[in-house]
Amino acid sequence: MTLTPQWLDELRARVTLSSVISRTTRLTKAGHEFKACCPFHNEKSPSFTVNDQKGFYHCFGCGAHGDVIRWMTDQRGLSFMDAVKELAAEAGLDVPAPDxxxxxxxxxxxxxxxxxxxxxxxxxxxxxxxxxxxxxxxxxxxxxxxxxxxxxxxxxxxxxxxxxxxxxxxxxxxxxxxxxxxxxxxxxxxxxxxxxxxxxxxxxxxxxxxxxxxxxxxxxxxxxxxxxxxxxxxxxDKGRTLFNLHRAGPASRQSGRIVVVEGQMDVIALAAAGIAEAVAPMGTALTERQLEMLWRLVETPILCFDGDAAGQRAAMRAVTRALPLLRPAHSLQIVRMPAGMDPDDLIKRDGVAALEALLAAPKSLLDQLWEHERDAAPLNSPEDKAGLKARLMAHVETIADPDIKALYRRELNDRFSAFAFPPRQEREWRPMGRAAPPRRSDPLVTQRLRKNAGSRDALSAAVLAGLLRHPQELARHGDALAHADLADPRFAVLVDALDAGEPLETRHLSTILAARGLVAPNPVEYASLRFGFLIEDSPPELASESLAQAIGLLVERPALEAALAEATARFERDLSEGAYAEQQRLLKRKLEFDARLRQMASARTAALDGAATQKTAE
Incomplete structure (x- = not known):
């Protein structure tokens, strides 16, 4: 007969480990665990522990370790199948017949x-x-x-x-x-x-x-x-697999923690630095099955994702998937890396002690949820603040456990009230002094940045329209879009739909956007950019190529604009020649970027006109 891993997991879940062990070994309650003198070797002080929540026993003296089935074979001397049959009879499970x-x-x-x-x-x-x-x-x-x-x-x-x-x-x-x-x-x-x-x-x-x-x-x-x-x-099965779990599991029993990072190379970098209890999902957001696998090892795994916007979106996707599964004592902790850095970058720059300091002070799941929604949108009006409360309560409603749901509702309501209705404070009287001089800025830079604001929105709208018109291209560019710092929330919704395995169809994706209160781009928004992929009946290969190039520009732009803004602020602070030169260098790159954007749009249009002329001639 063949016993599937799922059936064996069900058997282990139905049998309480401590009740089986206590039949032959005297156990003493110690917090969430039980302790005893190890039955596998002679000892005077107890070093043998039993943990029902994690489903294993462990002796710190002789190293004996296993689950309820291992206990029956090692301590009772039964064969594997005899142990399974005895436990199945106790749990009320039928042993699968030979198949x-x-x-x-x-x-x-x-x-x-x-x-x-x-x-x-x-x-x-x-x-x-x-x-x-x-x-x-x-x-x-x-x-x-x-x-x-x-x-x-x-x-x-x-x-x-x-x-x-x-x-x-x-x-x-x-x-x-x-x-x-x-x-x-x-x-x-x-x-x-x-x-x-x-x-x-x-x-x-x-x-x-x-x-x-x-x-x-x-x-x-x-x-x-x-x-x-x-x-x-x-x-x-990528949704049921965690990279390095077979090594991190045993290591987590020694350290009492499990660290989840974004990629395989991050896991390897942490292992090289002495942090052996790290795992990574297989290129997708954490799944419900992976969360359950982590909770079998530790009660509060630590998510340590990159400090960029994509890393924080990945953390929030894990948070929203964890909320319905929360149960007493089981949650997540979140560590936010410095902006633009992954764990390997931090270790190389500041040493492993810097990463250990972050891991020692993680945020709770509730803190992450509150801060993310609080900072997700401007809160300038009563309607904005009401929207914040509505988003928070929508998350609360997904929690299945009634006690945890009630506690989350109360805590988030308290935080919202303290934020939205702060106590009035009397202003301290100060004698009027001379106002501080205004900060100096290069008016040419300010003028050019304002001039380019419209094209910035047009590019995002054009790419969104292209993805909705050619939804099959989303699978090709999903990773690039997920790791880019894009302000338009519609990109995150499309990437989430891709991760969730939603059908890549124009009508279906538009429906998903509408369900989130978002709409497809209006052609007026991107009228200045005549990319090939936006033109009706464009050849598939030209549409695919022009969309890939437009996405390349879209992904490149946030880093360039952030660097230019930082250089401008630095120049405003110290007015040095070096700061001015760096600002001008980045401004030149930004102007070259805009020229490339205009040239690309016109070049695609010309290519399509040529293709149409040739088709007519034929």
Whole structure:
């Protein structure tokens, strides 16, 4: 018979570990846990602990560790199946009957594990070849030590489209495709999924390879995604997998915490710095299943996402998904990195002690929720403040646990009242003095920034209109848009829809925007920009190319404008020659950017006119 992981999890959840252990071992209550003298070795003072919430026992003396099934096999001496049958009878669960299809599926999974293990061994070997020099150079630039490189199993996928197939010729092509290692295209020869990339194996909770993450090495390939993960396969489900969980789980039992970061390289950087209890989702927002996996390890995982706008959006997506699942003592903590930095950047600049200081003082989930909504929109009128309260209460309504919902409602109402109706304070009398001189500014800069405000809105509106007209392009550019600092909230809504697996159809996406109180862009908003993707009946390849270029400009713009604003403020403060030169240099870049934008729009229009003329002639 085959026992699925889901069935075994249900069995463990239905049986209280302490009640089983207490039949043969005397337990003493100690806070949220139980303590006892270890039954596996002789000791005078108790070092054996039992934690029902986490579902495991652990001895700090001899290292004995396991769940309720492991207890029955190790302490009672039962076989695995005998232990399962006895616990199932106690829990009122029927043991699944033998299933030939399940047995065949288990055999199939074993074969796929062999494929992935063979691929990992081959990738590791390719890292040491002359062709793997680029990958070795990248690893050297990250300054990973030999132990870290060995532990995470870095490898290299050669550039050839058939290299993996030739190396793993003992496996049928159908197995390589099913394992996610090759891509099958209609009427074309299948080809290797990972090519000319640094590879990292992805493991399941038992430490078996179930997929790969691969990083691009050629910076010139701007259209290729920076990171590429295996697709969903019979072994790999990105929504049910956390990178590095098989190492972080045991480490979390020692440290009492689990740290969630955005990407695999962040996990590896933390491990190299001595923080072994870090995991990362697989390129998507945290799912409900992943949150439950984290809560089995610790009661309050720490989210440590990047300090940019995209990182904070990712943190809020995790918060909103966690709210309906909250239960007593289980929540999230949030650490905000310095602006523009990820954990690896902070460690390199200030050392691991700086990151540890942030992890030691995280925000609560409630604090994150309050601060995000308070700062999400201007609060200049009574209507604005009423909107803040409505947003807060909408979040509260998603909480399922009645006690937690009531406590959140009361706390957020108290904070809103203190913010919206602060006590009046008497102003301190001061003798009238001479007013401070106004800060000096370059009027030319101010004039040009105001002049470009309209084009700034036009570009955002044009790209939004293009994505709604060509929704299939959202999947291609979702990562870039998610990590860009875009002010228009409609981009975040579209990225959320992509992450949630919503149908990429114009009518459906417009409905999602309307449900959030947002509307599709009006053509008047982007009338000054005649991109090819905005013109009816434009050839698909031209529309795709022009939209990709427009998105490139949209993503580049916020960083450029922020740098220009900072340089202008610095010049206003000290009026130095250096500050003025930096301001002028960035202003020149901004003017070049605007010229590129105008040229791109007109160039796309000319290309479409030429294509139309040729079609008419034919």
């Amino acid at each position: 030939p299809r399940a047995a065949k599926k288990a055999e199939q999974h074993a074969g796929l594990h062999e494929v992935l293990e063979a691929a990992q061994n081959w990738y590791r070997a390719q890292l040491e070849t002359p062709e793997g020099a680029k990958a070795r150079a990248y690893l050297a630039s990250r300054r990973f030590d030999a132990l870290t490189m060995e532990r995470f199993g870095f490898g290299y996928a050669p550039a050839g489209r058939q290299a993996l197939k030739a190396a793993l010729s003992q496996f049928d092509d159908t197995m390589l495709i099913e394992a996610g290692m090759r891509i099958a295209v209609d009427d074309k020869e299948p080809y290797d999924r990972f090519r000319d990339r640094l590879t990292m194996p992805i493991h399941d909770a038992r430490g078996r390879v179930i997929g790969f993450a691969a990083r691009i090495l050629d910076a010139d390939k701007k259209d290729a995604p920076k990171y590429l993960n295996s697709p969903d396969t019979p072994l790999f």
